[in-house]
Amino acid sequence: MPxxxxxxxxxxxxxxxxxxxxxxxxxxxxTLVACHECDELQYLSPLARCEVAHCIRCGAxxxxxxxxxxxxxxxxxxxxxxxxxxxxxxxxxxxxxxxxETQTTLFGAVYTLYDQHQDFIALLVLATxxxxxxxxxxxxxxxxxxxxxxxxxxxxxLSLRLIQAIRPWKMIEVFMIGVLVTLVKLWSIATIxxxxxxxAFALLTFMLGGxxxxxxAQLWRRVPLADEAT
Amino acid sequence: MTGCHVCGLVQRVTPGQAATCPRCxxxxxxxxxxxxxxxxxxxxxxxxxxxxxxxxxxMVTSTIFGVQQDTIMSGVVLFWTSGSWMLAVIVFTxxxxxxxxKLFAMTYLLLTVGRRSAAExxxxxRLYRIxxxxxxxxxxxxxxxxxxxxxxxxxxxxxxxxxxGTTAFGAVVVLxxxxxxxxxxxxxxxxxxxxxxxx
Numbered sequence: 128m129p130x131x132x133x134x135x136x137x138x139x140x141x142x143x144x145x146x147x148x149x150x151x152x153x154x155x156x157x158t159l160v161a162c163h164e165c166d167e168l169q170y171l172s173p174l175a176r177c178e179v180a181h182c183i184r185c186g187a188x189x190x191x192x193x194x195x196x197x198x199x200x201x202x203x204x205x206x207x208x209x210x211x212x213x214x215x216x217x218x219x220x221x222x223x224x225x226x227x228e229t230q231t232t233l234f235g236a237v238y239t240l241y242d243q244h245q246d247f248i249a250l251l252v253l254a255t256x257x258x259x260x261x262x263x264x265x266x267x268x269x270x271x272x273x274x275x276x277x278x279x280x281x282x283x284x285l286s287l288r289l290i291q292a293i294r295p296w297k298m299i300e301v302f303m304i305g306v307l308v309t310l311v312k313l314w315s316i317a318t319i320x321x322x323x324x325x326x327a328f329a330l331l332t333f334m335l336g337g338x339x340x341x342x343x344a345q346l347w348r349r350v351p352l353a354d355e356a357t
Numbered sequence: 358m359t360g361c362h363v364c365g366l367v368q369r370v371t372p373g374q375a376a377t378c379p380r381c382x383x384x385x386x387x388x389x390x391x392x393x394x395x396x397x398x399x400x401x402x403x404x405x406x407x408x409x410x411x412x413x414x415x416m417v418t419s420t421i422f423g424v425q426q427d428t429i430m431s432g433v434v435l436f437w438t439s440g441s442w443m444l445a446v447i448v449f450t451x452x453x454x455x456x457x458x459k460l461f462a463m464t465y466l467l468l469t470v471g472r473r474s475a476a477e478x479x480x481x482x483r484l485y486r487i488x489x490x491x492x493x494x495x496x497x498x499x500x501x502x503x504x505x506x507x508x509x510x511x512x513x514x515x516x517x518x519x520x521x522g523t524t525a526f527g528a529v530v531v532l533x534x535x536x537x538x539x540x541x542x543x544x545x546x547x548x549x550x551x552x553x554x555x556x
Binding site for chain 2: 287309344347
């Protein structure tokens with residue numbers, strides 16, 4: 128779109144606003160929201176793509192405009208899931224010292240901890256780097272796939288709640304930095320050969336960042352309210 | 358009126374009465390239940406475990422020359438003296454600074470909310486946001502131990518096993534994460550609002 132030098136920003140905002148109102152279904156023109164951090168009640172107008180609304184009192188992010196449409200996002204989640212499987216199927220690094228070689232996958236690391244009777248730590252690593260990320264991706268894909276038909280079912284609501292509950296507990300990006308620290312730590316004592324999974328994890332870190340930009344509130348808006356009588 | 362903490366739907370809730378969100382079926386409360394006492398309990402447990410987490414070894418290296426035990430701090434010192442200053446700073450920040458900062462920040466938040474302080478709600482909310490943001494990064498050392506332990510199993514030369522310190526340290530991370538989850542930042546604003554309405 129060509130931008131003229133005498134671009135009137137107020138007019139542009141007004142025109143944009145008209146477009147919102149035309150695009151938005153009538154019942155979502157203004158919604159009442161409560162800030163999740165300070166509980167201030169406020170009215171929210173529909174947001175444009177990538178637009179972010181902040182609380183008028185404490186400044187918390189209270190709503191985000193749609194960054195992803197469900198269909199391309201479903202494809203992206205599936206791709207991320209595949210990269211995730213690759214990252215877990217292959218060794219992260221191999222270590223060579225005087226002719227002997229050791230290598231490990233992420234699950235191998237978990238198993239070694241379990242083998243050394245560090246059950247709690249083994250479980251913690253398993254949950255934050257394998258179980259939770261995989262569960263979230265799988266559930267997210269399932270939810271997006273069944274969006275059109277099953278948004279009113281209990282399964283849909285439970286999955287969405289589970290996705291939100293898991294979110295803060297997955298730590299792939301922390302793990303990625305952990306891999307780098309480990310590499311430098313072992314650099315001086317052995318020859319290190321990066322494995323396929325190292326690159327997969329690096330890619331996965333960024334892809335999960337993209338997945339995290341999807342706001343589940345966008346899906347909650349589609350879920351109908353239960354009958355008050357029941 | 359309050360927003361459901363799961364799906365955000367604003368609805369009328371009677372204080373002190375259990376309600377179910379008509380959209381997501383989660384239980385809706387005006388404020389997270391027993392927020393202060395739960396956070397305090399988890400935080401105190403984290404304080405207690407912070408001591409063994411720093412004193413007990415994270416890694417035990419057995420070579421033909423003997424057994425060496427590494428705590429978090431000795432790992433940082435090793436990076437520093439061997440010239441990897443960047444890594445020394447990263448590990449020091451993630452494993453020592455972040456957990457301490459979180460413990461102190463949560464204590465400060467719980468104390469001020471407990472005293473019904475109305476001072477500077479904005480900066481305290483910001484502090485809470487920072488706590489939520491950095492909390493996960495203290496897991497860094499646990500992942501490093503997991504990988505090193507799995508890789509350095511060179512028969513007859515050296516084996517590294519995870520020490521008891523890792524369990525304590527992992528527990529500190531989980532407990533502080535749970536403590537900040539249980540804390541309800543809306544409590545900060547409740548007292549600020551009451552103060553203002555009295556004026």
